[in-house]
Amino acid sequence: MAGWMWLRCFFGPHLQRIHRSPDQSRPEGRAGRRGWTYQPKSLEKHTDSILGWASALWSLSYYSSPLLLCYLYRKGYICSSKLVPVSQYVGTVLVCLLGVACLRGWGRWKNSEYQQFISILEETRKTNTPSKKVMLAFNVLGKLLFDRKLPSKAGVSLLKPEARLRGAADSVLNSVRTLPCHIISFLIAHSFGRRMLYPGSVYLLQKAMRPMLQQGQARLVEECEGQRNKLVACDGNEIDTMFVDRRRVGGMQGQTLVICCEGNAGFYEVGCMNTPLEGGYSVLGWNHPGFAGSTGVPFPQNEANAMDVVIQFAVHRLGFNLRDIMVYAWSIGGFTASWAVMSYPEIQAVVLDASFDDLLPLALKVMPDSWRPLVTHTVRQYMNLNNADQLCKYQGPVLLIRRTKDEIITTTGPEDIMSNRGNDLLLKLLQFRYPKVMTDDGVRAVRAWLGASNPLEEASVYSSYEVDDDWCTSVLQSYQSERGQFFPWSVGEDMTLDGRRQLALFLAGKYMRNFETTHCTPLPYSEFATPWSL
Numbered sequence: 001m002a003g004w005m006w007l008r009c010f011f012g013p014h015l016q017r018i019h020r021s022p023d024q025s026r027p028e029g030r031a032g033r034r035g036w037t038y039q040p041k042s043l044e045k046h047t048d049s050i051l052g053w054a055s056a057l058w059s060l061s062y063y064s065s066p067l068l069l070c071y072l073y074r075k076g077y078i079c080s081s082k083l084v085p086v087s088q089y090v091g092t093v094l095v096c097l098l099g100v101a102c103l104r105g106w107g108r109w110k111n112s113e114y115q116q117f118i119s120i121l122e123e124t125r126k127t128n129t130p131s132k133k134v135m136l137a138f139n140v141l142g143k144l145l146f147d148r149k150l151p152s153k154a155g156v157s158l159l160k161p162e163a164r165l166r167g168a169a170d171s172v173l174n175s176v177r178t179l180p181c182h183i184i185s186f187l188i189a190h191s192f193g194r195r196m197l198y199p200g201s202v203y204l205l206q207k208a209m210r211p212m213l214q215q216g217q218a219r220l221v222e223e224c225e226g227q228r229n230k231l232v233a234c235d236g237n238e239i240d241t242m243f244v245d246r247r248r249v250g251g252m253q254g255q256t257l258v259i260c261c262e263g264n265a266g267f268y269e270v271g272c273m274n275t276p277l278e279g280g281y282s283v284l285g286w287n288h289p290g291f292a293g294s295t296g297v298p299f300p301q302n303e304a305n306a307m308d309v310v311i312q313f314a315v316h317r318l319g320f321n322l323r324d325i326m327v328y329a330w331s332i333g334g335f336t337a338s339w340a341v342m343s344y345p346e347i348q349a350v351v352l353d354a355s356f357d358d359l360l361p362l363a364l365k366v367m368p369d370s371w372r373p374l375v376t377h378t379v380r381q382y383m384n385l386n387n388a389d390q391l392c393k394y395q396g397p398v399l400l401i402r403r404t405k406d407e408i409i410t411t412t413g414p415e416d417i418m419s420n421r422g423n424d425l426l427l428k429l430l431q432f433r434y435p436k437v438m439t440d441d442g443v444r445a446v447r448a449w450l451g452a453s454n455p456l457e458e459a460s461v462y463s464s465y466e467v468d469d470d471w472c473t474s475v476l477q478s479y480q481s482e483r484g485q486f487f488p489w490s491v492g493e494d495m496t497l498d499g500r501r502q503l504a505l506f507l508a509g510k511y512m513r514n515f516e517t518t519h520c521t522p523l524p525y526s527e528f529a530t531p532w533s534l
Helices: 002-011 042-063 065-074 080-109 112-127 168-177 179-197 203-222 274-278 300-316 331-343 359-366 369-382 387-391 421-433 440-450 455-464 469-483 497-511
Strands: 017-019 035-037 227-232 238-244 257-261 282-286 325-330 349-353 398-403 512-515
Touching: 042 080, 042 203, 080 112, 179 369, 203 238, 227 300, 238 300, 257 300, 257 331, 282 300, 300 325, 300 331, 325 331, 331 349, 331 387, 349 387, 359 369, 359 421, 387 421, 398 421, 398 497, 421 440, 421 497, 440 455, 440 497, 455 497, 469 497, 497 512
Parallel strands: 257 282, 257 325, 325 349, 349 398, 398 512
Antiparallel strands: 017 035, 227 238, 238 282
8 A cells, every 4th residue: 555655656646736625624724715725845846846847848859859950960969979978868867857756756755735635536536426525636737637537429520621523543643743742741730830820739838827727727616616527539638628607696697508619829727718707607618639638639620529528518417408508719719619510500609709710821821932832731631720611501690709909810910900810701601691692792891891990980881881770680580580590591682782781781790799909818708798699
């Protein structure tokens, strides 16, 4: 037993914060507090710091290894006569780090709080249920707490680009000719490409943000009574989630679950969960694969698998109906949100904040023009975030929030509001749902409205076309009652030019609202709204 405890102290997780239930005894000096920050002893603290720096240096050398190897090769250091002494130095460093790890294990062995944690954690894993002594045990960032594993359904599919038909011989020759491009695209996507697209998956960034993530997680657990769960997706990735239940205290809004999809450097601990929480909704947040407590890498298929198991968990374990679930996404989270409503059309509504229609134009913006064919192939093959295509498969209410000073999803700059890819997302959605309204004249009217950079200019464009809201509403309601509600609609085919323009502007104002700020400003609840519906 003592040997087992020593191994757990040696290989066990690093504690961040302890949460207790009301009946758990408090350590001396911490009376009256529901949770407290775990305080390692001096030996554990210093040895853990050394191992942390070693891990950071290893991560930095890993990412810079191509440049480092090229430099060493040019200097003539990569040869047998010079590699032998280097290997001896590396072996010495590894032995020293092993000794430091043993000293850290000894420090944990002498810490009664850590031994208590190991006992409770092992008891919980055996029974697969939370311990009665501890409400959330010891909150371990990035480590599995209570193994509430919920496998998702087996088949999770993505929309694929349409393949061009070729003859058999042409197809073989084309495959041989494009083989180098495929290889380079694979290397780009799986090295710096994925990390550029999802910087939150980079270890160094996570390490820098760890204190902030710890505080955010502690706040959700202690102040909002959040419940942390790990879900296992169909690809084996463990998805770290946080659920705040407001069904008993939140009134009507508490009966609605808002599933939050974070941005490419966002974490539920400090992300967009706070917006619906302010409004009294029940909220379920989750971290992308490879972010903080979630495992894996955030490629589109893994993202879809993660979103799938989150929805399955909300329905089968938390007890929400799909019609009581709303999806809210910020930035790149629009991909998983649009996939969710495409795959689960019964979902009540979707809100996309500072999102875009397609990744490709934004990728081409930051890469050299000479790389255009390679970037196009890489994005379409490995990172095809086709939000607009997925959103058009959804029949329910949609709200798009456009940041008028957005500097991230514009293809030229924040001063050019017409280059905001949120405009294209709106136009593609309206053109699919109302093709007879969104003719060339309707599109021009909507573009004039989108070019307004402040509420006064918006109102000026709106009034210049003499939009009658009551008339537009009655036309749409009449069509819905006579023809049904499944898109696309043919409303507007027998309408005058002025009527189509009015209807186009009316619909644009209902589907999109502006927020005068930059991309990364947290969305206040006053700007969060339930999408419009007839």
